[in-house]
Amino acid sequence: MDYTAILQELNKASLFDLHRLQSAIYQELLNPERIEQIKARLKAGQTISYFDSKSNDLVDAVILKIQITRCLVRNIKDQKCWNLPFYYLNLDSSILSISRSLFFHSARLTVKNHMGLGK
Numbered sequence: 722m723d724y725t726a727i728l729q730e731l732n733k734a735s736l737f738d739l740h741r742l743q744s745a746i747y748q749e750l751l752n753p754e755r756i757e758q759i760k761a762r763l764k765a766g767q768t769i770s771y772f773d774s775k776s777n778d779l780v781d782a783v784i785l786k787i788q789i790t791r792c793l794v795r796n797i798k799d800q801k802c803w804n805l806p807f808y809y810l811n812l813d814s815s816i817l818s819i820s821r822s823l824f825f826h827s828a829r830l831t832v833k834n835h836m837g838l839g840k
Contacts (some may be wrong), residue, residue: 759807771809
């Protein structure tokens with residue numbers, strides 16, 4: 722998925738449009754069919770990566786336990802355990818980079834959405 726192109730289009734959207742999209746996306750994140758598709762691909766002991774919004778980067782982890790809509794994982798780097806919703810998991814090795822040349826009306830959004838700043 723081309724995140725840069727999506728964000729370029731979102732930059733043109735009104736606040737109402739963004740709110741409406743947020744609602745639609747949230748409904749898809751909770752879609753039972755999608756959840757079951759992901760759950761079927763998971764097993765305890767599997768190495769995965771997940772998106773951490775704080776670091777704005779992918780984190781490698783091992784699945785410890787699979788639950789109904791979440792899984793318990795252990796971060797490989799710091800060994801901390803986290804109970805994550807399935808939609809955090811990057812099972813398809815999606816490329817998350819967003820063009821640094823993309824500028825928003827808000828400087829905060831520009832910085833927040835850049836992947837791997839300082840790398």
